[in-house]
Amino acid sequence: MELRELTEEDAPALQKIYRGASLTYIERQGLSAAEAITMVSDALTGPHGRWVFGIAVDDDLVGKVRLRCRAESHAAISYVLREDSWGHGYATQAVAGMLRYAFTATGMTSIGARHHPDNTASGRVLQKNGFTYRGTFGGWLLYDLRKTNGWHPRSRTPLPTTTAPGRPPPGSPTPPVARRR
């Protein structure tokens, strides 16, 4: 399992990821071909403070993990896997890899996450990566993880070595983003 940059050729694979049961707990519909292409181009040229990687197993793109800066040094993580790839530990490994990337290459020092109360598998992914449950808000279970409290750099997930066009190089400072009210 590895995290890698998305490419334009990944659009059909993204359509297969965003389908069926994978949509149950995420606020998104299935993707048209055009929307899948837009998703790739957004991932490659998106705004400062957003990092999107594909989750690949033996060259098969089975999922996507995303980090979005929400406030200075704080980002939210989200992830989705194609239904036929569930239950192999890929989401747990992908989140571990993205946390390593977040805390070593982006300047983020805390990561938040949330999941639907019925989405037990997502909760397990977060717990196994050291996240702490903070409470429920707006019907979502909220978690966080700090680089200096709860995170252990134990992931060996291969990470992207290239920087997508439009994205700042790893380690460059991320400008503050207004906290959502």
Ligand SMILES: CC(C)(COP(=O)(O)OP(=O)(O)OC[C@H]1O[C@@H](n2cnc3c(N)ncnc32)[C@H](O)[C@@H]1OP(=O)(O)O)[C@@H](O)C(=O)NCCC(=O)NCCS
């Ligand atoms: C949630 C999701 C990412 C999990 O991916 P995955 O690769 O199957 O997860 P992993 O294999 O790494 O681990 C899942 C853990 O949840 C457990 N689990 C899986 N399905 C479960 C279920 N229905 N009920 C309870 N636990 C479940 C697994 O046993 C495992 O825990 P364990 O190691 O303690 O046994 C995947 O189901 C998915 O993409 N769902 C749709 C999108 C989504 O919900 N994203 C998260 C939005 S918050």
